[in-house]
Amino acid sequence: GESVGLHLPTLSVQEGDNSIINCAYSNSASDYFIWYKQESGKGPQFIIDIRSNMDKRQGQRVTVLLNKTVKHLSLQIAATQPGDSAVYFCAEKDTGFQKLVFGTGTRLLVSP
Amino acid sequence: NAGVTQTPKFRILKIGQSMTLQCAQDMNHNYMYWYRQDPGMGLKLIYYSVGAGITDKGEVPNGYNVSRSTTEDFPLRLELAAPSQTSVYFCASSSEGTSLYEQYFGPGTRLTVT
Numbered sequence: 001g002e003s004v005g006l007h008l009p010t011l012s013v014q015e016g017d018n019s020i021i022n023c024a025y026s027n028s029a030s031d032y033f034i035w036y037k038q039e040s041g042k043g044p045q046f047i048i049d050i051r052s053n054m055d056k057r058q059g060q061r062v063t064v065l066l067n068k069t070v071k072h073l074s075l076q077i078a079a080t081q082p083g084d085s086a087v088y089f090c091a092e093k094d095t096g097f098q099k100l101v102f103g104t105g106t107r108l109l110v111s112p
Numbered sequence: 113n114a115g116v117t118q119t120p121k122f123r124i125l126k127i128g129q130s131m132t133l134q135c136a137q138d139m140n141h142n143y144m145y146w147y148r149q150d151p152g153m154g155l156k157l158i159y160y161s162v163g164a165g166i167t168d169k170g171e172v173p174n175g176y177n178v179s180r181s182t183t184e185d186f187p188l189r190l191e192l193a194a195p196s197q198t199s200v201y202f203c204a205s206s207s208e209g210t211s212l213y214e215q216y217f218g219p220g221t222r223l224t225v226t
Contacts, residue, residue, distance in 0.1 A: 008152055034213060043204070043218050043219050043220050044215075046215070089155070100157075100213065101157075102154035102155040104152065104154045
């Protein structure tokens with residue numbers, strides 16, 4: 001079983017609701033941000049990314065919003081499904097080469 | 113493509129023992145990474161490599177060593193296992209040819225040191 005993330009903040013939603021997962025970042029020089037999804041017992045999986053010269057980017061059922069003024073990133077999932085249940089991590093690109101700094105994650109629980 | 117593969121999936125070590133965590137990718141990615149993930153925490157970068165023969169330290173390198181003799185393989189070595197190294201270890205790879213910072217992760221190795 002998956003024991004990683006036992007003490008993570010948790011967002012519980014009903015199937016069909018829209019979900020918003022938030023992330024605060026600390027490095028004002030970060031120029032690239034990514035959201036990853038980690039299902040129980042698996043490695044993280046890329047969802048969507050955004051560059052710092054953008055405020056919003058949309059994918060399939062997902063939207064990422066970036067507010068550089070308050071250093072805040074959010075992931076919106078439309079019509080949340082039980083298969084969306086997972087831990088979601090934001091990551092920012094360090095000014096170093098190809099290195100990502102990950103946040104602590106948020107657990108999303110979707111009830112049928 | 114198998115993507116990124118890791119072996120073993122689980123391992124229990126006694127304090128002071130050594131082991132090598134294996135990682136391989138078949139996507140011809142030049143960048144590879146090792147992370148550890150502790151309960152309730154995000155991923156911490158241990159080591160990374162930008163190509164065969166080139167490695168560099170990440171955020172938490174102490175107690176680990178790596179080598180990159182081929183593009184495909186990036187093993188992580190623990191020489192003297194300590195309880196603080198109990199964690200889940202993930203290997204990842206990426207390429208400039210695709211999304212520049214999109215990393216592909218393996219399934220992880222769960223290591224317990226007692």
